[in-house]
Amino acid sequence: xxxxxxxxxxxxxxxxxxxxxxxxxxxxxxxxxxxxxxxxxxxxxxxxxxxxxxxxxxxxxxxxxxxxxxxxxxxxxxxxxxxxxxxxxxxxxxxxxxxxxxxxxxxxxxxxxxxxxxxxxxxxxxxxxxxxxxxxx
Amino acid sequence: xxxxxxxxxxxxxxxxxxxxxxxxxxxxxxxxxxxxxxxxxxxxxxxxxxxxxxxxxxxxxxxxxxxxxxxxxxxxxxxxxxxxxxxxxxxxxxxxxxxxxxxxxxxxxxxxxxxxxxxxxxxxxxxxxxxxxxxxxxxxxxxxxxxxxxxxxxxxxxxxxxxxxxxxxxxxxxxxxxxxxxxxxxxxxxxxxxxxxxxxxxxxxxxxxxxxxxxxxxxxxxxxxxxxxxxxxxxxxxxxxxxxxxxxxxxxxxxxxxxxxxxxxxxxxxxxxxxxxxxxxxxxxxxxxxxxxxxxxxxxxxxxxxxxxxxxxxxxxxxxxxxxxxxxxxxxxxxxxxxxxxxxxxxxxxxxxxxxxxxxxxxxxxxxxxxxxxxxxxxxxxxxxxxxxxxxxxxxxxxxxxxxxxxxxxxxxxxxxxxxxxxxxxxxxxxxxxxxxxxxxxxxxxxxxxxxxxxxxxxxxxxxxxxxxxxxxxxxxxxxxxxxxxxxxxxxxxxxxxxxxxxxx
Amino acid sequence: xxxxxxxxxxxxxxxxxxxxxxxxxxxxxxxxxxxxxxxxxxxxxxxxxxxxxxxxxxxxxxxxxxxxxxxxxxxxxxxxxxxxxxxxxxxxxxxxxxxxxxxxxxxxxxxxxxxxxxxx
Numbered sequence: 001x002x003x004x005x006x007x008x009x010x011x012x013x014x015x016x017x018x019x020x021x022x023x024x025x026x027x028x029x030x031x032x033x034x035x036x037x038x039x040x041x042x043x044x045x046x047x048x049x050x051x052x053x054x055x056x057x058x059x060x061x062x063x064x065x066x067x068x069x070x071x072x073x074x075x076x077x078x079x080x081x082x083x084x085x086x087x088x089x090x091x092x093x094x095x096x097x098x099x100x101x102x103x104x105x106x107x108x109x110x111x112x113x114x115x116x117x118x119x120x121x122x123x124x125x126x127x128x129x130x131x132x133x134x135x136x137x
Numbered sequence: 138x139x140x141x142x143x144x145x146x147x148x149x150x151x152x153x154x155x156x157x158x159x160x161x162x163x164x165x166x167x168x169x170x171x172x173x174x175x176x177x178x179x180x181x182x183x184x185x186x187x188x189x190x191x192x193x194x195x196x197x198x199x200x201x202x203x204x205x206x207x208x209x210x211x212x213x214x215x216x217x218x219x220x221x222x223x224x225x226x227x228x229x230x231x232x233x234x235x236x237x238x239x240x241x242x243x244x245x246x247x248x249x250x251x252x253x254x255x256x257x258x259x260x261x262x263x264x265x266x267x268x269x270x271x272x273x274x275x276x277x278x279x280x281x282x283x284x285x286x287x288x289x290x291x292x293x294x295x296x297x298x299x300x301x302x303x304x305x306x307x308x309x310x311x312x313x314x315x316x317x318x319x320x321x322x323x324x325x326x327x328x329x330x331x332x333x334x335x336x337x338x339x340x341x342x343x344x345x346x347x348x349x350x351x352x353x354x355x356x357x358x359x360x361x362x363x364x365x366x367x368x369x370x371x372x373x374x375x376x377x378x379x380x381x382x383x384x385x386x387x388x389x390x391x392x393x394x395x396x397x398x399x400x401x402x403x404x405x406x407x408x409x410x411x412x413x414x415x416x417x418x419x420x421x422x423x424x425x426x427x428x429x430x431x432x433x434x435x436x437x438x439x440x441x442x443x444x445x446x447x448x449x450x451x452x453x454x455x456x457x458x459x460x461x462x463x464x465x466x467x468x469x470x471x472x473x474x475x476x477x478x479x480x481x482x483x484x485x486x487x488x489x490x491x492x493x494x495x496x497x498x499x500x501x502x503x504x505x506x507x508x509x510x511x512x513x514x515x516x517x518x519x520x521x522x523x524x525x526x527x528x529x530x531x532x533x534x535x536x537x538x539x540x541x542x543x544x545x546x547x548x549x550x551x552x553x554x555x556x557x558x559x560x561x562x563x564x565x566x567x568x569x570x571x572x573x574x575x576x577x578x579x580x581x582x583x584x585x586x587x588x589x590x591x592x593x594x595x596x597x598x599x600x601x602x603x604x605x606x607x608x609x610x611x612x613x614x615x616x617x618x619x620x621x622x623x624x625x626x627x628x629x630x631x632x633x634x635x636x637x638x639x640x641x642x
Numbered sequence: 643x644x645x646x647x648x649x650x651x652x653x654x655x656x657x658x659x660x661x662x663x664x665x666x667x668x669x670x671x672x673x674x675x676x677x678x679x680x681x682x683x684x685x686x687x688x689x690x691x692x693x694x695x696x697x698x699x700x701x702x703x704x705x706x707x708x709x710x711x712x713x714x715x716x717x718x719x720x721x722x723x724x725x726x727x728x729x730x731x732x733x734x735x736x737x738x739x740x741x742x743x744x745x746x747x748x749x750x751x752x753x754x755x756x757x758x759x760x761x762x
Contacts, residue, residue: 036724071158078152084201091144093201130731270718277725281732288736296740297752303733304662307674310729314681314722321715322688 003052010052014061017045025120026113035116039123046128050135058132066128073121080114139188140197143210145181146220146261149174150227154254164242167250168235174254175231178261179224186217190621194628194638196267204640205331209267211639214625215467219264219394222474226386227257229600233482234379236596244290244377252289255282256383263391267639270317270327272395273310276359280306283388286380287372298372305368309358316351323348330639333402333632342406349404349411356399360392362452363421366445370429373444374437374494378485381437385444386478390470393451397466400455401629408458416456420550423449427557436484436494436569439561440477443520446554447473453547454535462538463626468618469535472527472611476516479604483513486597487569492581496565501574510570512601517566519608521559527611530619647687654680667737667747674733678726682719689715 021041028034050058084093096110153174160166189195189212196211198204212220230253234245259279266272284306288299321327323344324335339345354365361369369389373381396415404411426446433439451473454466486509487502488494503510519526522533532555539548574582611618628634654676661673689712697710744752 065161067158067161071155071161074151074155074158078148078155082148085141085144090140090197090199090201091148092199126728130735134735270721274721274725277729281729284729284732284736288739291739291743293743296736296743299736300667300740300752303736304670304674307729307733308662308677311677311681315684318681318685318688318715318718321685321718322690327714 006048006052010048014045014048017048018042021045021120025116028116029110029113035119036123038116039120040127042120042124043127043131046124047131047135050132055132055135058128058135062128066125066132069121069125069128071125073118073123073125075118076121077115077118080111080118083111139192139195142181142185142188143195143197143212143265144199146178146185146224146265147210147258149178149181150254150258150261153177154251154258157251157254158248161248162246164246167245168231171250171254172228172231172235175224175227175257178257179221179228182217182221182224182261185212186214186221189214189217190624194634196638196641205326205328208271209328209330209639210265211267211330211635212265213628213635213638214621215397215629216264216394218467218471218621218625219390220261222390222471223257223260223264223387226383226474226478227253229478229482229604230379230383232600233382233485233597236593241290241377247289248285249289252282252286253383256286256387260387260391264394267329268327269320269329269332269399273313273317276313276391277310279388279391280310283384287376287384289380290377292375295375298375301368302372305358309355312351312358313355316348316355319351320348328639329398329402330632330636333636336403336406339406345404346407346410349400349407352399352404353396353411353415356392356396357418358392359389360396360448360452361389361422361445362418362448363425363445366422366426366448369445370433370438370441373441374435378437378481378488382478382481382485385440385481386474389444389448390451390474393448393466393470396452397455397463397629401463402632402635412456412458414456415452416544416547419449419452419456420547421449422446422452423550423554427554427561430561431557431564434496434568436487436496436499436565437481439496439565440480440484443558443561444477446558447477447520449554450532450535450551453551454538456547457535457538457542457544459538459542460623460626460630461534461541463629464619464622465531465534465538467622467625469531471618471622472519472531472608475604475607475611476519476528479516479601479608480513480520482601482604483509483516486594486601487513489594489597490582491578493578496568498575498578498581499569500572500578503570504573509598512598512605513570514566515605516608517562518559519612521562522555523559525612527608527615527618529612530615534619534622643691644687647683647691651680651684651687654683665749667741667749670749671730671734671737675730678722678730682722682726685715685718685722689718 021038024033024041025035025038028038046058046062049061081092083095085091087095094110094112096108098106098108100106153170157167157170160170194211194213196209199208199210256279259275259282262275263272263279266275284299284303287302288295317327320332323341324332324339326332326335336345358365373384400411400415423446426442426449430439430442430446433442451466451469454462454469484494487499490502490506491499493499515526519528522528532551536548536551539551658673658676658680661669661676664670692711694709694711697706697713699706740752741747746752
C-alpha cells in the first residue's frame with residue numbers, strides 16, 4: 001500500500017477531506033450532511049495516513065487519543081440535550097441564540113448544532129479506534 | 138421535575154459512560170465512578186417508581202415534538218419497576234467488580250465499565266420508550282454493548298459463544314425491523330399508544346395477527362422461549378462471571394418485557410389465537426429448559442438452562458391473560474431477576490475459591506465455607522419455589538391464576554417443573570457443597586487458594602448478601618410487592634390510562 | 643413498482659438466508675449484510691412509493707401545499723443503516739478473531755464450547 005502516488009496524494013488530500021467534513025457538518029442542519037457523514041469523512045482522511053504510511057503517523061496526525069474524542073463527543077451531545085432541561089422544556093428540545101456579527105448579518109447557533117458536533121466527534125473517535133486497531137494487527 | 142425523572146435513567150448511565158471513556162484505563166477511578174453512577178441510577182429509579190405509584194403514568198415528549206410524531210418516554214408501574222431492578226442489578230454487579238475478582242484486570246481496563254454503563258442505558262431506554270422503532274434502537278444499543286462484553290478478552294470459548302449469540306441476535310433484529318416496517322406500512326404510526334388506538338379500529342385483522350407473530354418471533358428470540366432458546370445456554374457460561382450475571386438477570390427479561398408490552402397494548406384483537414399460542418409455548422419452554430438442565434454438570438450451564446425454564450413461567454402469565462396472571466408474571470420477573478443474578482454471582486465466588494465451574498471437580502464447600510453455602514441455598518430454594526421465599530409467592534400467584542380459569546395442563550406443568558428445578562438445585566448442592574472434595578481436584582484448589590485475598594472476597598460476597606436478603610424480604614413481606622404487581626397488571630390490561638398519558642402529554 | 647421491489651426484497655431475503663446457512667464464516671457475514679439490505683428495502687417499499695417533492699418547506703412558506711413524500715421511512719432506514727453499519731463492523735472483527743483462534747472458516751468444524759472439555 002506504500003505507493004508513491006498514495007504517499008504524495010495523502011498530505012494534499014487529507015486536509016481537504018477534513019475541511020470538507022467540517023463543511024458537511026455545518027450544512028447538515030438544513031441540507032444533506034451532518035455529524036455522521038462528516039465524522040465518517042474525517043475518519044477516512046486520517047485512515048489515509050494509516051494506509052499510505054503507517055499507524056503511528058496516523059495517530060500522530062490525529063494528535064488526540066481516540067477514546068478522548070468519543071468521551072468528549074458523548075458529553076457534548078449530552079450537554080446540548082440537557083440545555084433545554086434548564087429552561088423546563090423536555091430533554092433534547094432545540095434552543096437557538098442569534099449572535100449579531102458586524103457587516104455579515106447574524107449567526108444562529110443552536111443546540112442541535114452542538115449535538116451534531118458531538119456526533120461528529122463520537123463517529124470519528126469510534127472509527128479511529130476500530131481502524132487503527134485493525135491496521136495494527 | 139417529574140418529567141426529568143423519565144430522562145435521568147438514560148442520561149445518568151450515558152454521562153457516566155462518557156466520563157469513564159475520558160478516564161480510559163484508569164481502572165481504580167473507573168470502578169468508583171461506576172459505583173457512583175449506579176448508585177445515582179438507583180436513587181433516580183426509586184424516585185421514578187414512587188412518582189408513578191403516587192401520580193399515575195408519567196410521559197414526556199423528547200425534543201418537545203407532539204405525541205404521535207416525536208419520541209415519547211413513558212413510565213407505567215411495570216416499566217418503572219423494571220428500571221428499578223435494572224439499577225439494582227447494575228449496582229450489585231458494580232460492587233462485585235469492585236472486589237477486583239469478578240472480572241480480570243485486563244478486561245477491566247479495556248472498556249468494561251463504560252460498556253456496562255451503556256448496557257444499563259440500553260436496558261433502561263428499552264423499558265422507558267413509548268415508540269416501537271425507538272425500542273428497536275435501544276435493543277441495538279443493548280445488543281452491541283452486550284456483544285462486546287461477551288467477546289471481551291477473546292478466549293476461544295467466548296468467541297464461539299459470541300459467534301452464535303451475535304448471529305442469532307442479528308437475525309432477530311432483522312425480523313424486528315421487518316415487523317416495524319410492515320407495521321408502519323399498515324397503520325402509519327409507530328407511537329405505541331397511537332398504534333394501540335389505530336390497531337383496534339383496523340380493517341385487516343389477519344394482517345395484524347401476522348404482525349403479532351413476527352413480533353412474537355423477534356422478542357421470542359431475545360427472551361429465549363421455546364423453540365428459539367438454543368443460543369442462550371451456548372453463550373451465557375462463556376464470559377467472565379460479572380458479565381454473565383448481568384446478562385442472566387437483565388437481557389432476556391427485556392425480551393419478556395417487550396412481549397408483555399406488545400401483547401397487552403397492541404395485539405389484543407385475537408387473544409384466542411395469539412395468547413393461546415403463547416401459553417403453549419410457555420409450557421414447552423418451562424419443560425424443555427428444566428430437562429436441559431438435568432443433563433448438565435457445569436455450574437453456569439445448569440443455571441443458564443434454568444433461565445430458559447423460568448422464562449416459561451413469565452410467559453405463562455401472559456398466555457393466561459387474566460389480571461392475576463399478569464400480576465404473577467410481573468412478580469415472577471421481579472423475583473427472577475434478583476435470584477438469578479445472585480446465583481450467577483455465587484457461581485463466580487465458588488469459581489474463585491475452587492478454580493472451576495465443573496460440578497464433578499467441586500466438593501466439600503459446605504465444610505470449608507458454611508456461610509457461602511447457606512447463601513447459595515436460599516436463592517436456590519427460592520428458585521425452586523419453596524415457601525416462604527420470593528419464588529414461592531411468584532409461583533403461587535401464577536398457579537392460582539391458572540386454576541381460576543381452569544387451565545389444568547399448564548398448572549400441572551408449572552408444578553412439575555418446580556419439582557424438577559428443586560432436583561436440579563439439589564444436584565448442585567450435593568455435588569458442589571455437600572460431597573467431599575474429589576482427590577483429583579487438590580491441585581485446582583491449591584491454585585485458586587494461591588491468589589485468594591480475604592478482604593477482596595468479603596467485597597465479592599457483599600452483593601450476594603444484599604440480594605439474598607432481598608429474596609428473603611420479598612418472601613416474608615410479599616404483600617407490598619404483590620400489590621405493586623396487581624396495580625401494574627391493572628395498568629397493562631386497561632391501556633386507556635397509558636394512551637391518555639402519552640397522547641395528552 | 644411495488645411488485646418489482648417486493649420481488650427484489652424477497653430475493654434478497656432468500657439470498658441472505660441461503661448464504662447464512664452455508665458453512666463458511668465469510669458467507670455468514672455476506673448473508674447478514676444481504677439480510678439488512680432486504681429489511682431496509684422492505685421498509686422503503688412498505689412506507690409507500692410516491693413520486694413527490696422532498697418534505698421541505700420552501701423559504702418563507704408557512705405550510706406545505708405540494709405533494710410531498712413521507713420522510714419517516716427514510717429516517718427509519720437511515721437509522722437502521724447506521725446501526726447495521728456499526729453492528730456489522732463489530733461482527734466482522736469478531737468473526738475474524740474466531741477465524742484466527744480456530745484456524746478454519748468452516749462452521750461445522752468449529753466445535754461447540756462444551757465439547758472442548760469432555761465429561762461423563
